[in-house]
Each structure stands twice: as structure tokens, then as C-alpha cells.
Amino acid sequence: EDQVTQSPEALRLQEGESSSLNCSYTVSGLRGLFWYRQDPGKGPEFLFTLYSAGEEKEKERLKATLTKKESFLHITAPKPEDSATYLCAVQATNRDDKIIFGKGTRLHILP
Amino acid sequence: ETGVTQTPRHLVMGMTNKKSLKCEQHLGHNAMYWYKQSAKKPLELMFVYSLEERVENNSVPSRFSPECPNSSHLFLHLHTLQPEDSALYLCASSQDGYSGEQFFGPGTRLTVL
Numbered sequence: 001e002d003q004v005t006q007s008p009e010a011l012r013l014q015e016g017e018s019s020s021l022n023c024s025y026t027v028s029g030l031r032g033l034f035w036y037r038q039d040p041g042k043g044p045e046f047l048f049t050l051y052s053a054g055e056e057k058e059k060e061r062l063k064a065t066l067t068k069k070e071s072f073l074h075i076t077a078p079k080p081e082d083s084a085t086y087l088c089a090v091q092a093t094n095r096d097d098k099i100i101f102g103k104g105t106r107l108h109i110l111p
Numbered sequence: 112e113t114g115v116t117q118t119p120r121h122l123v124m125g126m127t128n129k130k131s132l133k134c135e136q137h138l139g140h141n142a143m144y145w146y147k148q149s150a151k152k153p154l155e156l157m158f159v160y161s162l163e164e165r166v167e168n169n170s171v172p173s174r175f176s177p178e179c180p181n182s183s184h185l186f187l188h189l190h191t192l193q194p195e196d197s198a199l200y201l202c203a204s205s206q207d208g209y210s211g212e213q214f215f216g217p218g219t220r221l222t223v224l
Contacts, residue, residue, distance in 0.1 A: 004153070034211040043115070043201050043215030044154075087154070091211045099211050101154040 002027045004090050006102035014110050016077050021105045023088030024070040031097060033071050035064050036087040038104070044087055078109045113137055115216035117202050123222045124192065132187040132219045134202030142208040143185040145177060148199040148218070160185060161208030192223045 003026045013019055025033065032051050036044035048057040050066040057064045061082060063074045073086055085104040091097055115136045124130050136143060145157040159167035160179040174196075176188040185202055199220050203213040 032211045041217070043203070043217050044213075046212055046214065049212055089154075089211055091209075097209045099156065099209070103151065103153050 002090070002092050002098075002100055004088055004100050004102040006086075006088050006105050008105060009103070010106040010108070012108045012110060013075075013078055015079055018074070018076045018078070020075070021073040021086055021107070022070060023073070023102055025088075025090045026069075027090055027092040027100075029093035031091040031093045033066055034089040034091070034099075035071070035073055036089065038085045038087055047086075075107070078107075080109045080111050083107055083109045115202060115204055115214050117200075117216035117219050119219060120217065121220045121222075123224065124189070125224050126192060126194070128192075129188070129190040131189065132200055132202075132221075134185040134187075134216055136183055136185075136202075136204035136214070136216075138204055138206075138214060140204040140206050140214070141182055142205045142210065143179060143182070144203040144205075144213065145185065145187050146201040146203065148201055154201070158187075159209060166208060189221075192221075194223050197221055197223045 005024045007022045032049050034049050035047040038044040048064040053068045055066050061076050065072050085106045087104045088102045089099050091099045118133045142161045144159050147155045156169050157171045158177040163179050174191050178186040199218045201218045202216040205213045
């Protein structure tokens with residue numbers, strides 16, 4: 001069964017303390033992996049698309065990487081405004097291009 | 112207006128009421144989506160419309176009825192809902208059908224009493 005699992009469920013960091021969020025996936029064929037950011041009371045905001053193992057994308061303090069089984073969202077020297085829930089989604093080729101979301105990681109950056 | 116807008120932002124309804132959620136996208140996209148977001152659960156895709164044609168209906172109960180009159184507007188008609196239907200309902204759009212690069216609205220927070 002196709003699955004997307006995100007860990008940890010929640011993460012508290014001090015401002016400036018770098019860390020990584022994990023998204024592991026199980027699909028027979030990967031069309032794309034997507035990262036979103038969701039602030040409380042708002043809809044998700046698209047961040048990155050990754051298509052193949054070895055690919056990396058960067059945006060400000062965020063860098064997303066992809067392997068054949070998982071993706072990491074690296075956060076370098078985070079600031080309080082980086083606090084949000086980060087969602088990972090996978091689009092599978094073997095399920096009529098269905099998009100499956102993970103439950104997300106709640107990130108809280110302490111000043 | 113820019114992006115994806117949703118109205119109302121909050122809705123409280125009784126189990127016997129009929130109400131509708133509205134979504135409008137100002138991005139010139141061809142596909143629109145309805146999602147349900149509940150606490151501690153992943154986003155659940157409910158319906159997908161591509162070029163105004165429904166291409167996905169994820170075993171959603173018939174008390175939820177979508178309508179897509181054109182590529183910019185999407186409605187979700189609600190009737191005889193249950194308390195467990197209380198959730199955040201999100202609308203999204205994408206350039207083409209079934210893309211993972213979606214633009215979301217702010218959602219409608221629905222409470223069913």
C-alpha cells in the first residue's frame with residue numbers, strides 16, 4: 001500500500017539550531033514529491049517539487065533533498081518565522097497519479 | 112482578489128441544514144480540488160475537477176455534492192451532515208489536472224452541531 005510517513009510529529013528548536021525533517025514514502029512509482037508549509041488558520045503553501053533521487057532544491061533557509069525512499073527538509077539557522085507545519089506529499093504513477101499527503105511535522109522555533 | 116479565495120471562512124450548521132462552500136481561483140488554472148483536513152490526519156482529497164469535468168471522487172459520502180460551473184469556480188454543497196464532518200475544508204487549484212503543485216485557499220472551518 002502506498003504510504004507517506006513524516007517524522008518527527010513535532011519539533012522544537014532554538015533560533016539558529018539547524019535540523020532536518022523526514023518524509024519517507026512507499027510507492028511503486030514516483031512521479032513527484034512535494035513539500036508544503038502550512039501556517040495556523042491558513043491553507044498549505046507550495047514550497048518545492050522533487051522528481052528524482054539526488055535532486056535538491058533550496059529556498060532561503062530551506063533545502064529539500066530526495067533519495068529513492070525518503071526526502072529531507074533541512075532547515076539551516078531557523079528563525080521564529082519558520083515556525084509552521086511542514087507537509088510532504090507524493091504523487092504515484094501507479095495509482096492514477098493520486099497525490100498522498102503525510103500528516104506533517106509541526107515545527108516550533110523558539111526565540 | 113488574487114490567488115484562491117474561499118467563502119465563508121467559518122460555518123456552523125445543524126445536522127439538518129443545507130449550506131454551500133464557495134471557492135474561486137484567480138490564477139487561470141485548469142484544475143480545482145476539494146480537500147478535508149481533520150486534526151491528526153493527513154489531508155484527504157475529496158474531489159478533483161479538470162477543465163470542469165470531475166475526474167476524481169474519493170468515495171465521499173453523498174451528503175457532499177461538488178459543482179464546478181467553470182474553471183474558476185468550485186462549490187461544495189452540504190446537506191444532512193454529521194458531527195464527524197466538522198473539519199477544515201480546503202480548496203486548491205493547479206495549472207493542469209492532477210498536479211502536485213497546488214495553490215490552496217485559506218479554507219472554511221466547518222462545525223456541525
